[in-house]
Amino acid sequence: MLEALKKEVFEQNLKLVEYGLVVLTWGNVSAIDRESGLFVIKPSGVPYSEMTAEDMVVMDLDGNKVEGKLNPSSDTPTHMELYRNFKDIGGVVHTHSSWACAWAQAGRDVPAYGTTHADFSNGAVPCTRGLTKEEVESAYELNTGRVIVEEFAKRGISPKACPAVLIHRHGPFTWGENAQKAVENALILEEVCNMAYRTESVAALSTDSNIGIEDYLLEKHYNRKHGKNAYYGQKL
Amino acid sequence: MLEALKKEVFEQNLKLVEYGLVVLTWGNVSAIDRESGLFVIKPSGVPYSEMTAEDMVVMDLDGNKVEGKLNPSSDTPTHMELYRNFKDIGGVVHTHSSWACAWAQAGRDVPAYGTTHADFSNGAVPCTRGLTKEEVESAYELNTGRVIVEEFAKRGISPKACPAVLIHRHGPFTWGENAQKAVENALILEEVCNMAYRTESVAALSTDSNIGIEDYLLEKHYNRKHGKNAYYGQKL
Amino acid sequence: MLEALKKEVFEQNLKLVEYGLVVLTWGNVSAIDRESGLFVIKPSGVPYSEMTAEDMVVMDLDGNKVEGKLNPSSDTPTHMELYRNFKDIGGVVHTHSSWACAWAQAGRDVPAYGTTHADFSNGAVPCTRGLTKEEVESAYELNTGRVIVEEFAKRGISPKACPAVLIHRHGPFTWGENAQKAVENALILEEVCNMAYRTESVAALSTDSNIGIEDYLLEKHYNRKHGKNAYYGQKL
Amino acid sequence: MLEALKKEVFEQNLKLVEYGLVVLTWGNVSAIDRESGLFVIKPSGVPYSEMTAEDMVVMDLDGNKVEGKLNPSSDTPTHMELYRNFKDIGGVVHTHSSWACAWAQAGRDVPAYGTTHADFSNGAVPCTRGLTKEEVESAYELNTGRVIVEEFAKRGISPKACPAVLIHRHGPFTWGENAQKAVENALILEEVCNMAYRTESVAALSTDSNIGIEDYLLEKHYNRKHGKNAYYGQKL
Numbered sequence A, B, C, D: 001m002l003e004a005l006k007k008e009v010f011e012q013n014l015k016l017v018e019y020g021l022v023v024l025t026w027g028n029v030s031a032i033d034r035e036s037g038l039f040v041i042k043p044s045g046v047p048y049s050e051m052t053a054e055d056m057v058v059m060d061l062d063g064n065k066v067e068g069k070l071n072p073s074s075d076t077p078t079h080m081e082l083y084r085n086f087k088d089i090g091g092v093v094h095t096h097s098s099w100a101c102a103w104a105q106a107g108r109d110v111p112a113y114g115t116t117h118a119d120f121s122n123g124a125v126p127c128t129r130g131l132t133k134e135e136v137e138s139a140y141e142l143n144t145g146r147v148i149v150e151e152f153a154k155r156g157i158s159p160k161a162c163p164a165v166l167i168h169r170h171g172p173f174t175w176g177e178n179a180q181k182a183v184e185n186a187l188i189l190e191e192v193c194n195m196a197y198r199t200e201s202v203a204a205l206s207t208d209s210n211i212g213i214e215d216y217l218l219e220k221h222y223n224r225k226h227g228k229n230a231y232y233g234q235k236l
Helices: A004-018 A076-085 A100-105 A133-139 A140-155 A179-204 A215-227 B005-016 B076-085 B098-105 B133-137 B140-155 B177-206 B215-227 C003-018 C076-085 C098-104 C133-138 C140-155 C179-204 C215-226 D001-017 D076-085 D096-105 D133-137 D140-155 D181-202 D214-224
Strands: A028-033 A038-041 A057-060 A066-067 A092-094 A162-168 A174-175 B028-031 B037-042 B057-060 B065-066 B091-094 B165-168 B173-178 C028-033 C036-040 C057-060 C065-067 C091-094 C164-166 C172-176 D028-033 D040-042 D057-060 D066-068 D091-096 D164-166 D172-175
Touching: A004 A038, A004 A092, A004 A179, A004 D091, A028 A076, A028 A179, A038 A076, A038 B076, A057 A076, A076 A092, A076 A140, A076 A174, A092 A179, A100 A162, A100 A174, A100 C179, A133 A140, A133 C215, A140 A162, A162 A179, A162 B173, A174 A179, A179 B098, A179 B177, A179 C179, B005 B028, B005 B037, B005 B091, B005 B177, B028 B076, B028 B177, B037 B076, B057 B076, B076 B091, B076 B140, B076 D001, B091 B177, B098 B165, B098 B173, B098 B177, B133 B140, B140 B165, B165 B177, B165 C076, B173 B177, B177 D181, C003 C028, C003 C036, C003 C091, C003 C179, C028 C076, C028 C179, C036 C076, C057 C076, C065 D091, C076 C091, C076 C140, C076 C172, C091 C179, C098 C164, C098 C172, C098 C179, C098 D181, C133 D214, C164 C179, C172 C179, C179 D181, D001 D028, D001 D040, D001 D091, D001 D181, D028 D076, D028 D181, D040 D076, D057 D076, D076 D091, D076 D133, D076 D140, D076 D172, D091 D181, D096 D164, D096 D172, D096 D181, D133 D140, D140 D164, D140 D214, D164 D181, D172 D181
Parallel strands: none
Antiparallel strands: A028 A038, A028 A092, A038 A057, A057 A066, A092 A174, A162 A174, B028 B037, B028 B091, B037 B057, B057 B065, B091 B173, B165 B173, C028 C036, C028 C091, C036 C057, C057 C065, C091 C172, C164 C172, D028 D040, D028 D091, D040 D057, D057 D066, D091 D172, D164 D172
């Protein structure tokens, strides 16, 4: 079942390796078939080099395994919670990529410092609050998803306006219209986090510097790529 | 038309990937045929791995597409403005390479700290002023080119003396006598920006340090490579 | 003798190169056959590209060479001392990987800043005290092993709870149930050291930041991967 | 003439590319035949990918070209001056590797912070004084060599005890008994410079840190690899 989607999810998991976003068995990609309400996700702790498309696990949105011999990723309930609440997304990615984790571990939002960021997100990439002891000790991975959804609701950010979040003390989740876009967003987020650190560092070394993108430039870049009258790329 | 130039522009766009200067579809290279006044540029938002030489777009210096099925890079008007004003250049490159963007986002010129820089540019690499709200909201990409030209004129720098600029909050443009040289300059600029940051950081960790190249050493290195009596390389 | 183990040790030594953890001939991997009490280790100063499985050296736990034409790694007595005292480990790795060395050279424990660390170690990765002049000048490599064992005993850390240590002014040793796990731990340690530095740096650039993982989150992540009721990965 | 040496110098120049120590045409390796007093060096400004062993240039120690169609590296007089004064060296390397240049541009010696450094050099790697205006404006490259020799004499360092130097505002030269060892030393120097920066940075982020290798540990490591009773590696 869902053979095409399993193949896509498998291939996009391998992209994490190609893009240098994961170490060993870390990281996971999923994608959802909105019609059936089923999503496909990487199995837990399997080396990328030994994994096949057939190893992908099919889940429903109540957390039941529908097909697959292996255990799904331990982060599966987080993916599920995102699919339940962010109705327009088709793919979700979790990694421990190094720069995104550094910002998450420092408990900081990633400010919009330039057009590279603005091409990606219409404002800062939020870092969630930390989970409480209770949230960690029961249904941890599900609560991780809830905290993401809460954070976006509280700040009034739509998942389309910012396709990424940092989990406090943990690392990034990204999403997109499909698995490929979600993986590309994981790659861009890592680059944006790296660049934001470098920007602050370069600025801190001189009094003749200043940081923070102007609102009109942020809007311009975000909209030339994602807005109604976007003119970046090809309309085929 | 301009088949040889299209092939060259295509190949030099792929060099951006080989040199690690671009992520996904970011970045673009163009080159001009001065005789016909036409320039060739990468199409917008096409993955490097799927692109062919035939996908390159031919433009005139009034901004009209002369040949090509695809939309040209969204940064095309910036390239055009540079060709119009910097009469001796034959190729232009734009990337979001990480270190160059960090300096651009911090709004800082890159100071000349050593001979690696002096072999490349006869002084600091300038960062432009920020574009105004008006400049961003109409003819944004054309105004980006205008601001570059304005900055070089204001500072009295010739495009030959410094083949690179940082756009405030955005990233680098580089140029050269042809596409290959412009791409090499994009690579060198990234290395120079990286090295300048490291130099300031190493210096900041000790009171027994000092930075800033001496004028006579800057002149010596710039001229041994680019001056009238240059003796670097082969005169074949 | 021990042909399978020699092959495994040989292959895991090559993994150090593949993972970018070593330069030139630096680094060494060993593994022990607990039944015979013999361990197999890389020869000293042999280039990885010229080494064969047959070049591996077989040692006993009294420091005698049992088989092999070449000299064993100069760090052999450190490996031996670890096998003698940490009864459950099957493989040991030493590298001069760059980030782990930076923390070792600064004489700092690596604090637990997030879940990437917690998935690896149940608390800070300890940096040993420095060796005394006397310890360095006689039986240096053996004393290095003794100091590691002393540090874990003094702090009440079990080798299972933290599979890594930093030697003051020197670099990392890691271990695991076999050579492969020990090498994976060397890779993870390098990533954790890199990420800890980045976390402190990102935090230092803003007053709106804070670092240090909460105990309950540390416990949760360590135990979901290594505890009695671990549910990460496959139980096959 | 000197065909074997030309082949060796050619191959070692390519190692600079493999080791990631050079960009474009930067960097150069030479080696000397002490019997004839002739040395072989890379031609100036030729791309590594197009170079052949036959393109290597043969020079004598008075600076005359003895064989070769191409111009020798513009840094040839520096190499020559090192061969004239450091009688036991057989190979010389110059690069603009990024971390070594950062220390050189900051005008700082690289302190010995750990055993990685001690395995390489018996103390700090010196940064020379800056060249004067007069030294730069006439016989610049020869004077660069003179300043290196002067610095080692002034400090009482032998070229064997430290196989590397940083030229103020410029970058590193390294040497060794032959071209291969000189190139390996260029690679190690870059790693040592990187690690020293990271060590200072990690230390600066905590008050619970301290840096600087103890003399007895420096001696131990230097001598176990390079001393009379060295026991690292194989005596074959």
